[in-house]
Amino acid sequence: MNDTFRAGGAASLDLAIAAKDYHAGDAPPARALEDLRLTLPAGQAGALVGPSGCGKTTLLRLIAGLDKDFVGTIALPEHGRLGMVFQEPRLLPWRSVHDNIAIAAPQAREEEIAGLVEQLSLAEHAAHFPQELSLGIARRVALARALAIKPDLLLLDEPLVSLDAALARDLREMIARLIDERRITTLIVTHDLREAIALADRIFLLSPRPAHVVATLDVATPRRLMTKETAERLEAQAHAALEAGRR
Amino acid sequence: MIRLLSLAALLLLWQIGAYFSDPRRLPGPLLVFEAIYEEAISGALFFNLAITLARVAAAFALAMSLGAAIGYLMGRNRLADRLLDPWLIALLNLPALVVIVLAYVWAGLTEVAAIGAVALNKLPNAVVVVREGARALDPQLEDMAQVFRFSRAARLKHLVLPQLAPYLAAATRSGLSLVWKIVLIVELLGRSNGVGFEINMAFQLFDMKLLLAYALPFIALMLCVENFLVQPIERHVSRWRRGVARPRDRG
Numbered sequence: 001m002n003d004t005f006r007a008g009g010a011a012s013l014d015l016a017i018a019a020k021d022y023h024a025g026d027a028p029p030a031r032a033l034e035d036l037r038l039t040l041p042a043g044q045a046g047a048l049v050g051p052s053g054c055g056k057t058t059l060l061r062l063i064a065g066l067d068k069d070f071v072g073t074i075a076l077p078e079h080g081r082l083g084m085v086f087q088e089p090r091l092l093p094w095r096s097v098h099d100n101i102a103i104a105a106p107q108a109r110e111e112e113i114a115g116l117v118e119q120l121s122l123a124e125h126a127a128h129f130p131q132e133l134s135l136g137i138a139r140r141v142a143l144a145r146a147l148a149i150k151p152d153l154l155l156l157d158e159p160l161v162s163l164d165a166a167l168a169r170d171l172r173e174m175i176a177r178l179i180d181e182r183r184i185t186t187l188i189v190t191h192d193l194r195e196a197i198a199l200a201d202r203i204f205l206l207s208p209r210p211a212h213v214v215a216t217l218d219v220a221t222p223r224r225l226m227t228k229e230t231a232e233r234l235e236a237q238a239h240a241a242l243e244a245g246r247r
Numbered sequence: 248m249i250r251l252l253s254l255a256a257l258l259l260l261w262q263i264g265a266y267f268s269d270p271r272r273l274p275g276p277l278l279v280f281e282a283i284y285e286e287a288i289s290g291a292l293f294f295n296l297a298i299t300l301a302r303v304a305a306a307f308a309l310a311m312s313l314g315a316a317i318g319y320l321m322g323r324n325r326l327a328d329r330l331l332d333p334w335l336i337a338l339l340n341l342p343a344l345v346v347i348v349l350a351y352v353w354a355g356l357t358e359v360a361a362i363g364a365v366a367l368n369k370l371p372n373a374v375v376v377v378r379e380g381a382r383a384l385d386p387q388l389e390d391m392a393q394v395f396r397f398s399r400a401a402r403l404k405h406l407v408l409p410q411l412a413p414y415l416a417a418a419t420r421s422g423l424s425l426v427w428k429i430v431l432i433v434e435l436l437g438r439s440n441g442v443g444f445e446i447n448m449a450f451q452l453f454d455m456k457l458l459l460a461y462a463l464p465f466i467a468l469m470l471c472v473e474n475f476l477v478q479p480i481e482r483h484v485s486r487w488r489r490g491v492a493r494p495r496d497r498g
Contacts, residue, residue, distance in 0.1 A: 064394050082394055090391040094409040094487040103405050104395040129487045149395065 012042035012185040013063070013153060017072035019210075020058060032058050033070070034210035040202060042077065043183040047196035049238065050206030056189040057087070059211070060155050063187065076153060077185055083151030087158045089138040091130040097141050098126040105148035116144045120174065136167040140174070147178065154179075154186040160195055172198055193238050197231050205241045215241035274456045282460035291445075295461065296468060299430055299442040302358075306365035307426045313366070314373025315415065319407075321374065322381020338371040343429050347436060356437040365429045372425065373418045380414030412484040419477055427469055 017036040021029035032055040040046040048056045061067045064084055091100045101113050117126055120140045130138055160168040176199055179186050190196050196203045203217040258276055265275035286292035321328040347364045354360035392402050434443025442465045449458035
């Protein structure tokens with residue numbers, strides 16, 4: 001039995017997943033998530049960090065409503081408008097950058113789309129087709145598309161994966177700035193602790209499969225004032241918690 | 248230029264063949280063009296071409312719209328696919344002539360029977376091609392559309408039709424060539440006008456000049472449809488594919 005509902009109030013995103021099984025062919029179902037609970041206050045950014053294949057993306061798909069086969073409850077923000085940046089940008093290859101944003105957000109005014117295009121440094125690519133873009137730019141387009149719908153909850157699935165170090169840094173700074181400015185409740189999936197510390201207010205550390213939250217770390221805000229020592233201490237704490245989760 | 252040269256070579260071969268043959272069996276190009284001119288002046292050529300073209304258009308539109316809808320349903324719904332697949336195999340293997348004769352026997356020598364029979368012959372081909380297209384729809388884009396709450400109309404317009412476009416173009420191309428050939432048979436067997444009917448009359452009278460005078464303009468007309476309608480539409484819907492390959496990440 002599952003239930004996804006939209007609720008107002010302080011608890012912006014509230015998950016209580018009792019069980020989520022993974023079915024593959026004729027093999028017996030494998031448990032992907034078990035007794036996983038987390039709460040993310042409104043306007044905060046959370047990061048899901050865990051070992052590869054632990055079920056982070058599975059959890060994101062449940063929240064996005066792409067998979068309804070689970071036992072538990074998911075309470076979404078009040079209007080439940082979801083914006084999502086998938087690991088692969090998933091742009092419409094036959095439409096331009098501008099159209100990809102506009103089609104996903106038919107209510108958005110032209111000035112709003114132009115503003116987003118400008119803010120994400122996409123102006124020179126607005127008329128390009130997705131196959132003419134590098135992965136880094138395509139991710140920015142996907143981010144612009146997600147922001148164009150004015151989401152109550154923004155889901156980012158490994159937004160920096162497969163980018164080289166300089167591009168990843170640029171995009172990380174861009175995401176951090178947008179999250180801070182817009183105060184959108186955001187959930188980021190990542191396997192990289194430093195990325196989580198740089199982007200999130202709250203980090204949820206997941207165990208290997210079946211995944212559950214082994215520890216929740218609150219990151220001091222504003223993040224830009226965080227000292228290197230604090231970041232290193234957080235990282236060490238998180239590593240210890242993840243290690244304990246593995247055992 | 249090469250195409251024109253090739254065409255000129257064909258005309259030359261035809262002229263040489265006609266020179267060594269009985270003109271009643273193989274009239275030369277000039278005699279045939281003269282017959283085309285006479286039929287055009289009398290108005291009969293344009294009338295019959297228009298009638299045949301209208302039948303081609305009606306049968307093609309019917310077969311493509313029904314075939315696309317059924318193909319999409321079979322490609323997306325396993326139960327529909329299993330239910331309709333035996334019918335599809337039967338139709339694919341049913342000779343065109345059987346369908347035409349049955350249609351004329353059951354519905355009489357009417358326009359509805361003629362167009363229905365042609366459409367039924369083309370239908371399974373459209374279904375098979377569009378079913379493959381529907382099976383190949385990208386599930387990742389479906390997920391994206393679901394998350395961003397695309398309306399039904401937006402999904403159809405922005406997701407489904409662009410992905411089906413190459414399959415629809417292939418079905419259109421193969422369908423047009425099939426439909427116009429079958430239309431001529433339908434006209435030959437049970438209509439009192441059209442290019443097929445005129446070709447049958449010419450055959451009965453052993454008038455090869457008249458036969459070619461109807462066959463050649465019709466071939467030319469279908470080539471025009473292919474070159475000036477089908478290909479430009481195909482180029483338009485696939486223009487995004489001509490973009491450069493994804494560049495390396497450079498910011």
